[in-house]
Amino acid sequence: MAEKNIPMREALRQALREEMLRDDRVYVMGEEVGQWQGTHRVTQGLLEEFGAKRVIDTPISEMVIGGAAVGAAMAGLRPVAEFMTINFAFLALDAMINHAAKIHYMFNGQFKVPLVFRAASGWGNQATATHSHTPEPIFAHFPGMYVACPATPRDAKGMLKASIRDENPVLFTESIALYSKPGPVPDSDEFVLPIGKSEIKREGKHVTLVTYARGVEWSLAAAQELSKQGVECEVIDMRWLRPLDMEAVFESFKKTNRCVVVEESLPLYSFGSEIAAQIQDQMFDYMDAPVKRVSAMDVPLPYAHDIELMALPNTQKVIDAVREVI
Amino acid sequence: MAEISKNTLLDWYRQMVLIRQFETRCDELYRDKKITGVYLHLYSGHEATGIGALAAIEKRDHVITAYRDHGLALIRGVDAKPLMAEMMGKRTGVSGGKGGSMHLASRKHNFWGGYAIVGGHLPLAAGIAQACRYNNTDEVVICFIGDGATNNGYFHESLNFSQIYKLPVIWIIENNLVGMGTRIEDASGQPILHRRADAYGIKDLERVDGQNVVEVYNRVKEGVEYARREGPVLIESMTYRYKGHGVSDRSYDKRLADELKDWVENKEPITILANLLKTEHGVDDHQLEAIVDQQLKIVEESVEYALNSPDPDADDLVRNVYVE
Numbered sequence: 001m002a003e004k005n006i007p008m009r010e011a012l013r014q015a016l017r018e019e020m021l022r023d024d025r026v027y028v029m030g031e032e033v034g035q036w037q038g039t040h041r042v043t044q045g046l047l048e049e050f051g052a053k054r055v056i057d058t059p060i061s062e063m064v065i066g067g068a069a070v071g072a073a074m075a076g077l078r079p080v081a082e083f084m085t086i087n088f089a090f091l092a093l094d095a096m097i098n099h100a101a102k103i104h105y106m107f108n109g110q111f112k113v114p115l116v117f118r119a120a121s122g123w124g125n126q127a128t129a130t131h132s133h134t135p136e137p138i139f140a141h142f143p144g145m146y147v148a149c150p151a152t153p154r155d156a157k158g159m160l161k162a163s164i165r166d167e168n169p170v171l172f173t174e175s176i177a178l179y180s181k182p183g184p185v186p187d188s189d190e191f192v193l194p195i196g197k198s199e200i201k202r203e204g205k206h207v208t209l210v211t212y213a214r215g216v217e218w219s220l221a222a223a224q225e226l227s228k229q230g231v232e233c234e235v236i237d238m239r240w241l242r243p244l245d246m247e248a249v250f251e252s253f254k255k256t257n258r259c260v261v262v263e264e265s266l267p268l269y270s271f272g273s274e275i276a277a278q279i280q281d282q283m284f285d286y287m288d289a290p291v292k293r294v295s296a297m298d299v300p301l302p303y304a305h306d307i308e309l310m311a312l313p314n315t316q317k318v319i320d321a322v323r324e325v326i
Numbered sequence: 327m328a329e330i331s332k333n334t335l336l337d338w339y340r341q342m343v344l345i346r347q348f349e350t351r352c353d354e355l356y357r358d359k360k361i362t363g364v365y366l367h368l369y370s371g372h373e374a375t376g377i378g379a380l381a382a383i384e385k386r387d388h389v390i391t392a393y394r395d396h397g398l399a400l401i402r403g404v405d406a407k408p409l410m411a412e413m414m415g416k417r418t419g420v421s422g423g424k425g426g427s428m429h430l431a432s433r434k435h436n437f438w439g440g441y442a443i444v445g446g447h448l449p450l451a452a453g454i455a456q457a458c459r460y461n462n463t464d465e466v467v468i469c470f471i472g473d474g475a476t477n478n479g480y481f482h483e484s485l486n487f488s489q490i491y492k493l494p495v496i497w498i499i500e501n502n503l504v505g506m507g508t509r510i511e512d513a514s515g516q517p518i519l520h521r522r523a524d525a526y527g528i529k530d531l532e533r534v535d536g537q538n539v540v541e542v543y544n545r546v547k548e549g550v551e552y553a554r555r556e557g558p559v560l561i562e563s564m565t566y567r568y569k570g571h572g573v574s575d576r577s578y579d580k581r582l583a584d585e586l587k588d589w590v591e592n593k594e595p596i597t598i599l600a601n602l603l604k605t606e607h608g609v610d611d612h613q614l615e616a617i618v619d620q621q622l623k624i625v626e627e628s629v630e631y632a633l634n635s636p637d638p639d640a641d642d643l644v645r646n647v648y649v650e
Binding site: 027053056058059061063064065066067068069070071072073074075076077079094095098099103104105106107108109110111112114143144167168 | 388420421422423424425429431432433438439441443446447448449450451452453454455456457458460461479480483484486487490491645646647648649
């Protein structure tokens with residue numbers, strides 16, 4: 001398949017545009033998605049191409065953006081609702097958790113809720129405490145809604161298309177720090193990745209690094225550095241926090257017997273906690289070392305840049321954690 | 327205003343009695359521990375509001391409400407048997423025994439459900455209405471709102487949203503004066519709730535006597551005609567709950583004794599409709615009693631059906647978490 005080198009925001013835009021062309025029921029709704037051209041420029045040009053019926057600028061009303069997407073999806077449309085950042089999705093938690101995730105079950109399958117909530121996520125640029133969140137695991141806690149966290153432009157396109165086509169609700173998070181980073185993307189409108197399938201981004205035999213989204217970048221950089229010192233890390237990009245592809249983690253762990261989890265999120269009740277718990281439960285006989293976690297520090301993020309960076313994961317912290325388990 | 331036929335009025339009487347009998351039986355069954363759990367919110371007292379409103383729409387239109395949902399399901403034509411089975415958490419319930427009293431729904435009746443997070447269904451109503459417009463239909467959505475729900479953010483966001491896109495929603499506040507235990511004048515800066523329409527630029531169809539089914543019908547009919555062509559309307563229907571907030575409310579009859587007495591004696595929707603049938607249409611007590619007997623039979627059959635239905639099993643527990 002021919003590929004083009006494009007940034008993640010353009011890959012996401014391609015996914016939206018292709019799915020809107022493919023299916024009349026797909027539409028985009030959110031704050032500043034139309035006339036402003038998207039806060040993060042993901043929806044740029046869509047209003048001009050598809051018109052105001054399918055690219056709907058909303059008021060600053062996250063509760064109704066979330067809930068109206070649920071109602072419209074129940075009624076047979078396929079909304080892609082954008083939260084400007086995931087911080088604002090907190091305002092829509094009830095619609096997302098109590099309704100999007102539970103309606104199919106609660107009414108015993110009478111209704112489907114085929115929607116996608118898109119949300120820009122992550123920290124950086126001194127965005128400060130209320131605008132520096134990576135709360136993806138919170139949303140993945142609840143059965144009924146999938147959570148997608150792509151790390152590359154290629155994955156972003158294939159995973160977003162899969163999310164739009166799926167019959168279940170999906171929270172699709174997009175790391176703000178990755179929007180501008182280019183990568184090869186298949187130049188085909190039929191490139192769709194499977195839901196819930198992880199990918200080994202680098203093979204190795206000594207330590208398994210389990211990560212997602214921006215953590216992939218730090219993990220690959222750490223693996224490259226460690227390789228020079230003779231330590232070969234296997235980097236598994238989970239891609240989806242729900243469904244969680246633990247089989248892939250177990251397969252790798254059987255080979256390496258060591259694991260470091262790399263997450264941009266906070267450490268308590270986290271992605272890392274879950275991976276570590278499942279490894280000790282299922283892989284006890286294969287364990288040669290404790291599972292280590294590289295997470296953000298357990299503090300709200302400050303404005304001052306130096307201490308902001310101090311609180312967050314980075315490549316060196318990954319290298320240090322790997323050193324502890326080998 | 328169109329004349330309403332005797333047959334229509336008799337059918338409304340039938341529905342009213344069915345709901346009242348169904349709810350009275352639910353109350354008894356709860357006390358006998360045949361219906362369990364902690365939530366059971368009865369529609370007794372509200373019947374005229376629900377019946378008048380839903381008589382004003384067509385089958386192709388849509389209905390969504392909060393947790394006081396039994397009566398509306400019955401009016402919409404959902405059979406009493408699977409409704410009673412849902413009360414008892416049976417596999418044959420409308421929601422397979424997984425939703426319970428507060429989460430009745432029937433897709434084929436365009437009854438989009440009862441919802442138990444106060445106000446949480448309002449944006450869903452807006453979304454369903456958005457789909458009606460998106461698909462170029464003339465369908466409308468009736469969304470019932472408790473008075474208590476007018477004070478949370480969903481009310482504000484959803485009504486505003488509906489007016490921006492001229493969505494075909496008839497927002498009906500069922501104002502029964504009390505949100506759980508807090509009186510509306512203690513909870514609302516503007517306790518005349520329909521006036522809020524003005525804040526959103528929504529057509530204000532004001533207050534209607536929610537105990538008079540004919541008046542409710544006529545007002546909602548006007549709202550439906552407007553919503554099909556133009557956009558949302560807001561109606562405030564004044565009503566009263568005869569059984570308190572829900573089964574957890576054990577002191578309503580003492581707490582609200584005088585007020586309750588006044589509504590039951592002077593504003594009872596079944597009596598108001600019975601008097602109309604007798605004085606204007608020559609219906610006698612014998613005919614009305616026959617209707618009551620028929621409805622009692624339907625309710626008893628639903629109880630038998632529910633009691634003899636199987637419980638959900640371990641496979642049901644994990645089914646329909648996702649669309650497979």
